[in-house]
Amino acid sequence: MAKDMTLLWGSGSPPCWRVQIALEEKNLQGYNQKLLSFEKGEHKSKQVLEINPRGQLPAFKHKNIIVNESYGACMYLENQFKSQGNQLIPEGAAEMGLMYQRIFEGQTLFQKLADVLFYTWKVPEAERHNSAVERNTEALKQEIQTWEGYLKGPGGFLGGKSFSLADVIVYPVIAFFFRFGGNENHYPNLAAYYNKLKERPSIKKTWPPTWEETPGQEALKDL
Numbered sequence: 001m002a003k004d005m006t007l008l009w010g011s012g013s014p015p016c017w018r019v020q021i022a023l024e025e026k027n028l029q030g031y032n033q034k035l036l037s038f039e040k041g042e043h044k045s046k047q048v049l050e051i052n053p054r055g056q057l058p059a060f061k062h063k064n065i066i067v068n069e070s071y072g073a074c075m076y077l078e079n080q081f082k083s084q085g086n087q088l089i090p091e092g093a094a095e096m097g098l099m100y101q102r103i104f105e106g107q108t109l110f111q112k113l114a115d116v117l118f119y120t121w122k123v124p125e126a127e128r129h130n131s132a133v134e135r136n137t138e139a140l141k142q143e144i145q146t147w148e149g150y151l152k153g154p155g156g157f158l159g160g161k162s163f164s165l166a167d168v169i170v171y172p173v174i175a176f177f178f179r180f181g182g183n184e185n186h187y188p189n190l191a192a193y194y195n196k197l198k199e200r201p202s203i204k205k206t207w208p209p210t211w212e213e214t215p216g217q218e219a220l221k222d223l
Helices: 016-026 070-080 093-117 130-150 163-177 187-198 201-205 209-213
Strands: 005-010 031-036 059-060
Touching: 005 016, 016 070, 016 163, 016 201, 070 093, 070 163, 093 130, 093 163, 130 187, 163 187
Parallel strands: 005 031
Antiparallel strands: 005 059
16 A cells, blocks of 8 residues: 555655654555755755655655645545544544644744744845844744643643644654754743654654754754
8 A cells, every 4th residue: 555655755854754754653654765865956856846846845646646745645644544553633523623723833833933943044144134033033932832832731732632633743843943952941841742752653763864863953042
C-alpha cells in the first residue's frame, strides 16, 4: 500500500515533518522517499517540479493523486486509511471541533514564528526597521502565550484528551520554536508537551536528522 506513495522532503521543515508523522501514525511505512537539501536548491529540481510545480517541499504523491499542501496530505491520509494505524480524528463533536480549531490556528502560530525568524531573509536590508522587529517579536510572544494557555488543562494534547491530527500538524511548529531557542522555563506547559511527545514513536522515528546532527540555535532565547 505505502509502496504506491512518494514523499520528497527536507529536514527540519514543519510541513514535511507533519506528513512523515501522519504516515507513521497510519502505519504507512515503506513509502518511496528522498531527503532533499534546501541549501543546495534541490527543492527546485526537476524531480520535485514534476510533482509540485511550486518547487516546494513536501512533494507528496499516492498513486496518481498529488497532495502537496501538508495540511491536505495529513487529512487525506487519515481519511483514506481510517481503519489503519491510530485514529487521528476524534469521534466526539466537541473534541473534533477543538481539533479542527487548533489545526487551523497552527497556521497563525507558524506565520508569527516565521515573521521573527525569517525577517532579515525576507526583507531587503534597506527596508528593514527596528520597529517591525519589535512588533513581530511582541506578536509572537502573545501567540506563544496563547498556546501555553491551551495546554493548561488536564487533557495534555492540543485537541483534548487524545493525540489527534492537531498534534500531528502543530507539534512540528512548537518543536521548531524550541529548536530556535524558545525558553522552556518561560512556557512550562508547552515545554512539557514538547518533551512528552518527543518520545512518541512516530515523532521519535521521524525526528529531523539535521537536528540530531547539529545544535539548536538561540534566535528566540529572549522570548
